[in-house]
Amino acid sequence: MMINQLAFGPWLDYTVNGLIIGNIYALLAVGLALIFGVANLINFAHGSVYTVGAYLGWASITYLHTPLPVTLVIVITGSALLGVAIERVGLRALHGSSRIAPLLATIGISLVLDQLVQLFCSPDPRALASQLPDLRIQIGRGTIGTLDLLIAGVGLVSATGLYGFLRYTKLGWAVRATAQDQDAARQMGVDTDRVNVTVFAIASALGGVSGLLVGMYYNSIDPNMSFDATLKGVVAMMIGGLGNVPGALGGGLLLGLTESYGIALFGSSYRNLFAFALLILILVAAPNGLFGRRRDLPPEPMTGTFIARSRPLRLPRALVAGVVLAAALLPLLPAPYLLQTLTTALLSALLALSLTLVAGTVGQISLGHAALLAIGGYASGLLALDCGLPFVWSVPLAGVITALLGTLLVFPALRMQGHYVSIATLGIGEIVTLVILNWTGLTQGAMGLTGIPAPAIGGIELTSVRSVYWLVLVLVVAIALLQTRLLSGHLGRTWRAIREDEVAARSYGVAANRYKALAFGFGAFGAGVGGAITAHLYSYIDYRTFDTTLSILALTMVILGGLGNVAGAVLGSVLLVSLPELFRAAAEYRMLAYGLVLLVLIRYRPQGLLGTV
Amino acid sequence: MVPPLLQVRGVTRRFAGLVAVNAIDLDVAEGELVSVIGPNGAGKSTLFNLISGLDRPNVGTVHFAGQDVTGLRPERLAALGLARTFQHGRVFGNLSVIDNVLVGAHVRLRCVRPAVPLLGPLIELGLAAWRPAAVRAEEQSLRADAEAILALFGDRLLPRRDQPAYSLSYANRRRLEIARALALHPRLLLMDEPTAGMNESETAEMQVLIGRLKASGQTLLLIEHKLEMVMRLSDRVLAMDDGQRIAEGLPGRVRNDPAVIEAYLGHHALGSAEPVA
Amino acid sequence: MVSRRQFIVMGAAASSAALFRRPTALRAADATITIGVSGPQTGPNAQHGAQWVAAFDLAIEQIAAQGGPHLRYVFEDSQSEPRQSVSIAQKFVNDPDIAIEVGDFSSTASMAASPIYQRGKLVQFGMTNSHPDFTKGGDYMWSSSISQAEEQPNLADFAVNGLGLKKLAVLHLNTDWGNTSKTLFVQAAQALGAEIVAVEGFLPAERDFRSTLVRIRDTNPTGLILEAYYADAAVIARQVHDLGLKQPIAAVSSVYSPKFIELGGDAVNGIYTQSNFFPDDPRPEVQAFVRAFQTRYGRQPDGFNATAYDTFILIGELVRQFGGTREAIRDGLTKIKNVPSVVYGKISFDPDTRRVAGARYERLLVKDSQFTLWDGSRPAI
Numbered sequence A: 001m002m003i004n005q006l007a008f009g010p011w012l013d014y015t016v017n018g019l020i021i022g023n024i025y026a027l028l029a030v031g032l033a034l035i036f037g038v039a040n041l042i043n044f045a046h047g048s049v050y051t052v053g054a055y056l057g058w059a060s061i062t063y064l065h066t067p068l069p070v071t072l073v074i075v076i077t078g079s080a081l082l083g084v085a086i087e088r089v090g091l092r093a094l095h096g097s098s099r100i101a102p103l104l105a106t107i108g109i110s111l112v113l114d115q116l117v118q119l120f121c122s123p124d125p126r127a128l129a130s131q132l133p134d135l136r137i138q139i140g141r142g143t144i145g146t147l148d149l150l151i152a153g154v155g156l157v158s159a160t161g162l163y164g165f166l167r168y169t170k171l172g173w174a175v176r177a178t179a180q181d182q183d184a185a186r187q188m189g190v191d192t193d194r195v196n197v198t199v200f201a202i203a204s205a206l207g208g209v210s211g212l213l214v215g216m217y218y219n220s221i222d223p224n225m226s227f228d229a230t231l232k233g234v235v236a237m238m239i240g241g242l243g244n245v246p247g248a249l250g251g252g253l254l255l256g257l258t259e260s261y262g263i264a265l266f267g268s269s270y271r272n273l274f275a276f277a278l279l280i281l282i283l284v285a286a287p288n289g290l291f292g293r294r295r296d297l298p299p300e301p302m303t304g305t306f307i308a309r310s311r312p313l314r315l316p317r318a319l320v321a322g323v324v325l326a327a328a329l330l331p332l333l334p335a336p337y338l339l340q341t342l343t344t345a346l347l348s349a350l351l352a353l354s355l356t357l358v359a360g361t362v363g364q365i366s367l368g369h370a371a372l373l374a375i376g377g378y379a380s381g382l383l384a385l386d387c388g389l390p391f392v393w394s395v396p397l398a399g400v401i402t403a404l405l406g407t408l409l410v411f412p413a414l415r416m417q418g419h420y421v422s423i424a425t426l427g428i429g430e431i432v433t434l435v436i437l438n439w440t441g442l443t444q445g446a447m448g449l450t451g452i453p454a455p456a457i458g459g460i461e462l463t464s465v466r467s468v469y470w471l472v473l474v475l476v477v478a479i480a481l482l483q484t485r486l487l488s489g490h491l492g493r494t495w496r497a498i499r500e501d502e503v504a505a506r507s508y509g510v511a512a513n514r515y516k517a518l519a520f521g522f523g524a525f526g527a528g529v530g531g532a533i534t535a536h537l538y539s540y541i542d543y544r545t546f547d548t549t550l551s552i553l554a555l556t557m558v559i560l561g562g563l564g565n566v567a568g569a570v571l572g573s574v575l576l577v578s579l580p581e582l583f584r585a586a587a588e589y590r591m592l593a594y595g596l597v598l599l600v601l602i603r604y605r606p607q608g609l610l611g612t613v
Numbered sequence B: 001m002v003p004p005l006l007q008v009r010g011v012t013r014r015f016a017g018l019v020a021v022n023a024i025d026l027d028v029a030e031g032e033l034v035s036v037i038g039p040n041g042a043g044k045s046t047l048f049n050l051i052s053g054l055d056r057p058n059v060g061t062v063h064f065a066g067q068d069v070t071g072l073r074p075e076r077l078a079a080l081g082l083a084r085t086f087q088h089g090r091v092f093g094n095l096s097v098i099d100n101v102l103v104g105a106h107v108r109l110r111c112v113r114p115a116v117p118l119l120g121p122l123i124e125l126g127l128a129a130w131r132p133a134a135v136r137a138e139e140q141s142l143r144a145d146a147e148a149i150l151a152l153f154g155d156r157l158l159p160r161r162d163q164p165a166y167s168l169s170y171a172n173r174r175r176l177e178i179a180r181a182l183a184l185h186p187r188l189l190l191m192d193e194p195t196a197g198m199n200e201s202e203t204a205e206m207q208v209l210i211g212r213l214k215a216s217g218q219t220l221l222l223i224e225h226k227l228e229m230v231m232r233l234s235d236r237v238l239a240m241d242d243g244q245r246i247a248e249g250l251p252g253r254v255r256n257d258p259a260v261i262e263a264y265l266g267h268h269a270l271g272s273a274e275p276v277a
Numbered sequence C: 001m002v003s004r005r006q007f008i009v010m011g012a013a014a015s016s017a018a019l020f021r022r023p024t025a026l027r028a029a030d031a032t033i034t035i036g037v038s039g040p041q042t043g044p045n046a047q048h049g050a051q052w053v054a055a056f057d058l059a060i061e062q063i064a065a066q067g068g069p070h071l072r073y074v075f076e077d078s079q080s081e082p083r084q085s086v087s088i089a090q091k092f093v094n095d096p097d098i099a100i101e102v103g104d105f106s107s108t109a110s111m112a113a114s115p116i117y118q119r120g121k122l123v124q125f126g127m128t129n130s131h132p133d134f135t136k137g138g139d140y141m142w143s144s145s146i147s148q149a150e151e152q153p154n155l156a157d158f159a160v161n162g163l164g165l166k167k168l169a170v171l172h173l174n175t176d177w178g179n180t181s182k183t184l185f186v187q188a189a190q191a192l193g194a195e196i197v198a199v200e201g202f203l204p205a206e207r208d209f210r211s212t213l214v215r216i217r218d219t220n221p222t223g224l225i226l227e228a229y230y231a232d233a234a235v236i237a238r239q240v241h242d243l244g245l246k247q248p249i250a251a252v253s254s255v256y257s258p259k260f261i262e263l264g265g266d267a268v269n270g271i272y273t274q275s276n277f278f279p280d281d282p283r284p285e286v287q288a289f290v291r292a293f294q295t296r297y298g299r300q301p302d303g304f305n306a307t308a309y310d311t312f313i314l315i316g317e318l319v320r321q322f323g324g325t326r327e328a329i330r331d332g333l334t335k336i337k338n339v340p341s342v343v344y345g346k347i348s349f350d351p352d353t354r355r356v357a358g359a360r361y362e363r364l365l366v367k368d369s370q371f372t373l374w375d376g377s378r379p380a381i
């Protein structure tokens, strides 16, 4: 033991710790990989199934006093049924619509499930005691317990079991055929519906068991554990290779080790920075994951793209002008709460306009867009506080800084495609947040920026709700008009050509990276200005003001309005900011109602309210 | 002697466990129409990818217009005047017919895409928003040209100019693909099975069109399974099988080459109207 | 529960009608005073909103029973997000029925809404907002949040002088609260002659602390200091246990909650902490609160409950003494003295900092899964 210590020092402990947490990531990643492999879908509801599994186990232990094997059976059955329900009720109807619709549906399902758990089981964390005898084994100077071994065992057994199932059984063969090409598999007589249900059942059962085991490991479960679980699971899956089941296992372990060594070297507030940096590195250097086989040129697509086929609604000019006029006259009514809410909506619209250009028009589904608001907000706040720049200068300058920095940051994502872009931007967004948190010298770290001066033009403070509303309205209208103008010219068709088929577009001389960067830059400017104004309105921002949930919200706004649709982005923002306000009377049921409305919308209008442009 | 427009020397492309293209040489001179034939999986489309920059050869070089273009990115090759169509059709589904053709003319945009290093993209953004007279005039002339190209296809495409491409029939999408390629005003046009999936009268129509293109001096490299058409149009033919060249020369000679007959019999009947998918 | 829902529904109806109604003067004697609460009822901090509600309902009932003013509250869910707290602020400011605002939970949400409350001349009572700059937002920003400037020296004294720990490692939540706490603790402990060998910040959603703890272990501290809320602290304590670290742990008062023991299990035995109140404390205000809470909810209150309860008792007293208009309440805050409080004993505000000084601390030790008063004995090191 002593020699061991001298030889490895604490590194043995770091390694063991990395493997322990990596185990948990691996378990999550395996379920996600299975679903991705078949449905070509990042299942954002996976973390929620994990939470439901944990609570099922808790309920069965607390109320039925079940022993571990029975608890496991209950959790497996319950979670598998939940998976079936998600596939049957939430996703199957979306088959054949654009590929983005199911992604959004899983986000909506996740919202609904989390809210249900919270309503039924209270938001307070609960203790979930381990039902295993706590035998501990000394390794290095730390110990590992029976639960650690069980978690590792479940991960290993499920990954090898699934691998075998996919390789050597008839149903497994059908699953792989479906994964290759749903339509072709169906024509060959594979019952793809059955395959999808089976896969969701297996993956969800695994997710539920993970929730149970992890809950026991920490002796603590709460309704909010789902988002982080999904996030880390997705990163681990990505490292192992999208949809690669055994790879997911390796990805999880590698992620755990990286975090652990990152903490060892730089301290725990850098942990996620390391996780996401590893993600970006892998996406750039080995886009198919560390354990993926190299796929050369993607095969020629037969039909279909990421974006739904749609004919957008043509809004008559008079109608648009009328709405803008009405919006401009609205402050004449004595309704400050309405104005405040609409101001928030219009500020979100600046983000949504940016995202609808990037995600809708150019087809680069960004999941980290709120980081642009953070960059803009901090840039303008710091310019005002540290350099004494007045509002009228700091805000546009913040827009320019955001455009430059934002474009620079997404650079690694420009050469990626499809889901890889989404995950990379998610990671880049997290990195921005973490840099803000850790770069204390510049950003005050966790303390945030306080005392950011209120908006003022020519020495006159814009303090009334009315004046701020008008300011933001003018900006939104200006940026929307400019964006519409760009879309009607050569840039519009070039951007959309990249979205429709990047390979074909490049073959006709479109330098895809240049045009993607242009769209990001232009969009980042608007978003940066939005973030800057928000910072001055709030007077205080910190690293949590513009977080990932806001990025996801912005994406729902854009998809709801219709991808690429300028008017749709504004409409989506107004709806998604005011709906929760309208549901206020529903108190704790508010977010549940919101989630359900979202799901209904996706189901019946996957191309968005105003249609994809 | 003037070097040929396209000069392919010894290109080889290996995929895991198979050599898709094996040491192929190919020359296409200005104004020539050369066809590549061969059974399914012979490596024809892969060869096109290697020429058009979508894929890089493991070995070998490609010269185009006197310049070594091996491994150059496709957008650079397009700028040099190389256009191609795709075997399975890759029109931009949600773009209108006319916009599809205009994307094909992208490399001909000069005013709005000034060749300024570093600031070029920003200037392009500014010009696109501002649209000075020169930019508008350029767009107008490209649009007129695009309509003229659509008119080559009679009333197949022109009346549908503002419809989204996904609403077109299969044959019309193939035509749009060619229209888009022509909009580049290519020095060399690569066509990958332009008549795949077309019925007899449509094929005949396409044959007339390609004949007219050739007559107008367009240099063409064609992949085609319908040998009837190949024999009638081509100046020279390259036959491939299993990635290798099995015959090359005048159409009549290649057609009667025993290796070619053997290759086709080994796979499927010679000159059948439909390639086996 | 039923009564609360009625409150909310009434409140929502009232405030939407209020958009177009002219303000009317309120008098304490004959009207119900409405308190606007902005806080999390859904989202990651929802449990704190639920803790508030339990305490609010209890306080309202007790005030009414003692013949005090009739209070009611409108709870608007902000999810503790700034985007929503600003809309809520505008709503409250324009609702003439609202006499005072309480919340939000996080400083991120509170401080974004401060300019609106300040301009609207409505008191924003940030009872949990310990960010040092919160009350600097204007003279309508008040807070009874326990000042870390006070608590941390106390904790440092407990750890260094009381427990005799001289080489300390600090593990803190990396938010404005945790960061302030950490900085103040480090200053105070160093002033007392202790050495700080490690400082580690962790993110709000973090669950895995093993590697952080190894890093801390290798700096050979004699004691561990936790600046964390109870749920995180319990998870940390378990992993300390798993890693075989034997150093004594002293934790900030935010871990004082029955949940800490439930979530931490055996691993939290032997942890030292402090609390602003303790159920066995004989003071009548503590006894009244703890007993009433136990009877009504069948569980022990925690620090968040106590803070929320205190706030409503304070508002009741403000209204009773000074009247129920917004201005009266604001002026009352500058004058009010010695309101009985669970957390402070007696609450009085410093009119310049708009904060309360003089929180009371009981030093505690977790023994046999119970919080017990510390008997003054030092741990073996």
Ligand SMILES: Nc1ncnc2c1ncn2[C@@H]1O[C@H](COP(=O)(O)OP(=O)(O)OP(=O)(O)O)[C@@H](O)[C@H]1O
Pocket: A296, A297, A298, A299, B015, B016, B018, B020, B038, B039, B040, B041, B042, B043, B044, B045, B046, B047, B087, B275
């Ligand atoms: N990206 C790739 N990765 C792996 N193998 C590939 C790839 N592209 C093509 N191949 C293989 O290379 C061989 C040649 O394919 P290619 O598409 O060039 O044939 P082809 O002559 O165009 O056939 P067809 O007449 O059917 O179009 C085939 O066996 C094919 O499976």
Ligand SMILES: [Mg+2]
Pocket: B044, B045, B046, B087
């Ligand atoms: Mg081919």
